[in-house]
Ligand SMILES: Nc1ncnc2c1ncn2[C@@H]1O[C@H](COP(=O)(O)OP(=O)(O)O)[C@@H](O)[C@H]1O
């Protein structure tokens with residue numbers, strides 16, 4: 001296998017996972033993107049420029065998450081490694097529960113795929129498999145790859161996902177605090193086991209959520225109730241937990257986005273004005289929070305070749 005391009009551009013959406021009851025399974029892609037340019041260069045070096053979210057914070061060498069995912073993918077398809085120059089323009093906030101790490105991993109995998117002479121060696125199931133190896137759970141990677149809402153699951157053959165319908169009248173509002181919380185920390189506070197009644201409760205709500213998202217947005221409040229993770233995480237995201245409680249008490253389908261601390265609110269279009277009034281009334285409570293209404297992304301991750309491998313890629317994959 002050879003490289004088929006030496007310059008690709010990649011765009012990956014933010015994602016909100018869990019959506020309340022669908023812990024590690026449900027997710028929704030949001031039209032808020034990280035965009036990357038990746039070039040193969042004629043050296044063994046890695047040069048990474050980062051603009052926007054994560055600038056001055058994430059590593060700019062081999063430890064950069066996109067670079068790690070890209071290199072892992074080249075290894076997985078038997079390609080030799082190469083020098084890289086990467087320019088990242090990031091809009092997805094880090095450590096907030098909007099799937100930044102999944103977006104970075106998916107970006108690396110699909111950038112590697114787009115660089116290959118035959119990108120078909122990696123289908124979207126293989127992309128999901130690699131991304132899930134990095135993430136440990138597939139619920140962000142699936143909508144980041146596919147767009148829209150997804151349900152993902154894992155079996156002996158690895159992770160899989162299918163798309164779900166989303167009624168066009170469903171509006172996603174995300175309330176993003178200044179404070180960060182690493183997903184690993186928010187997972188560490190979860191119990192080993194939960195009461196059977198709580199598991200049954202969530203199974204029913206998650207099933208209802210599929211219907212509420214697709215056709216019955218008026219059921220979103222009931223459908224986003226959760227007993228598997230949010231209550232256990234309240235101690236590591238007190239402000240988000242309080243905001244969640246206040247919004248749900250007002251009848252809005254608020255959930256913790258991913259592992260938090262961002263709060264996601266799903267509303268039928270007709271309720272957006274009422275939500276804005278409630279949010280305006282919380283002015284002090286929302287100091288330091290960003291209120292975003294990005295829209296639902298329906299395309300998922302995209303990669304585009306800017307140049308074919310005209311710079312002299314040898315059969316060994318080295319750039320001359
Ligand atoms: N675009 C990116 N480029 C490099 N590293 C990233 C990027 N996005 C996320 N990361 C890494 O992932 C971490 C955040 O991951 P995580 O704790 O899972 O939170 P999130 O909910 O944002 O995915 C960041 O602190 C950073 O180390």
Ligand SMILES: N[C@@H](CCOP(=O)(O)O)C(=O)O
Nearest residue numbers: 017024097098099183258259
């Ligand atoms: N199901 C995961 C989702 C993590 O999402 P992130 O955006 O916070 O990385 C969890 O709840 O831990």
